[in-house]
Amino acid sequence: MSELQKSFAKSRLAKLPLQPPTGPSMQPLDEEVSHDDDSSSTSSTGTIVPSPSRQLFARPGRGSVQQTTLPWTDYFTQELYLTQIDTPNNTKITHHVYLTPPADSSSPLFVMHHGAGSSGLSFAACAGEIRKIIPKAGILSIDARDHGSTAVTHASDEDGGEGIELDLSLETLNRDLVFVVRETQSRMGWESLPDLVLVGHSLGGAVITDVARQGELGSKVLAYAVLDVVEGSAMDALQSMETYLMTRPSRFPSITSGIEWHTRSRTIRNKTSARVSVPSLLYEDPNSPDPTKPWIWRTNLSATKPFWENWFVGLSRKFLDARGGKLLLLAGTDRLDKELMIGQMQGKYQLQVLPEAGHFIQEDQPAKTAQILVDFYKRNDRSALVLPPKVADLQASAAMKKGAGIGAGAGAGASAGGLFKKI
Template structure:
């Protein structure tokens, strides 16, 4: 872990608007070194928070939110944020019995929300107690698919430096929190050399190439989100994202809705501390109640 990354984790989130010279200085300190953000409870038996990133992002999009969860719980919870590369990651990381013996809180952002809702609706993880989906709704997502391809085409396809990519993410409003961008953007890029031996950085994931799968990702999301017995939380950056089925379900009390209008789509990066607090408060209200064992009395 670089000294910059250590400083970020010591300071926490201090999101501020920076001038262009300040932004240039701050981004020049960015590091390419990726690192894990896994916080393990010592007894390995406490609650397990599983954080699934959105399309084109990485586990580091939860870096600052995970830090705040760790601090707010005195490291008593296990936090597992990973780069989605395959299946059965929970069993690989924690053993075959994790899906039955651990209380699990599934959290998914954007496309990651589709993944956790699908897994919960199929009861693939029986020990799920809570589920949170961050800024993705079936109706608005399906409507926005046509504009998604334009977004992929219009964003820069390459950068001269990592600092340029971080600066772009901040100025474009893609990630509004500079500290978050400094952590998560570098690992989304790969370094390449041109024919003239000049380095450039391109996106690791070609989002446009995944277009054939977009409709399948979001189709049926509302039903999948509402069907599990686990307690459900939907965090949105604006009420305009809420579609009709979820509006009705929210009025019927089938899930809890939280709107954080000060954030953009990258809610957990823009306001990580508020995101962490919201997740922990929801967990505390819905965790399983463990009653104390009755004392054993010997008849005389």
């Protein structure tokens, strides 16, 4: 290199900054947060970039953007605690629900039921997206018993529920959902229920299908949507459920580490949704045997094993037989069983597939899920239907037109005759 080239290189290097540049394009992977993660579950080439500046395997700091929790008030306007006394079993169930009431009597109410181990906040991000499309729509998202903030205690004991046998049978969850909807109506002072669209994910799909099939909410149920559960694949998945439960962490050092596990394991693929839903899945155990990991699961999924088969047996037939519009939203067509494949070919229900989502469709793709649910509601909205006139009305209208035609013809003929005479 000549002296002139060396001099030029030194002058250029002197102008460069001492520290590497920082900015949005240089943020660590964990801080790149989008509200709706559209990355495919089968390809990670868009997210894994082996560059030192990306800090791919660095543990996020306490102030990391995506690990901070989001409050439920960002998505719902209020919460309700609804008390139910089960006299035969001498138990008191305090149902907890998240609610955004419909703006008026003509607006729909989307009733959401989560899956096993989740909570009502599993639908938080999706609820926010629905309200963006239909600002007047109402959302009611429940915490099932022994999930979230819904508690079961002895009716005579306010301090605890020790000794109460776990009851998560489909029949019990059916009664709970009907009670919550009716009690919400009473608490809010609604003269009648608004038009209902029932939406259930996984176990919740089995519950809302059973409610629709039983018809206990009457004609107010316009339609129901089942998210990523069908009988055949659900029964097959139960064989590996215990193995899955053994492999997931039983305790966490903090809420943020729980959020991190959900997103890094791709259990929930949308960071924003994980930030609002995961905190409701954990609670801090004051008597933790490991003080470094005091946060444990609110719902003991292993204890629900006796009910697994009860949830899903007969689901496909009930889904096809229940009254109202039907939507099945799946993460992959491979989840369809034979009965549903035949029903789909016969046009008995609407099928939508979101292959870019995982099992938690409403959390992974809240905006797309919301748009599908809104379109589904609009297709089944009775107020938008133009009904054909009654036969009696058609006959009366035809008679009136016939009489008017005769009179008009006579007048026209007389006028024409007078004209011809003049000519």
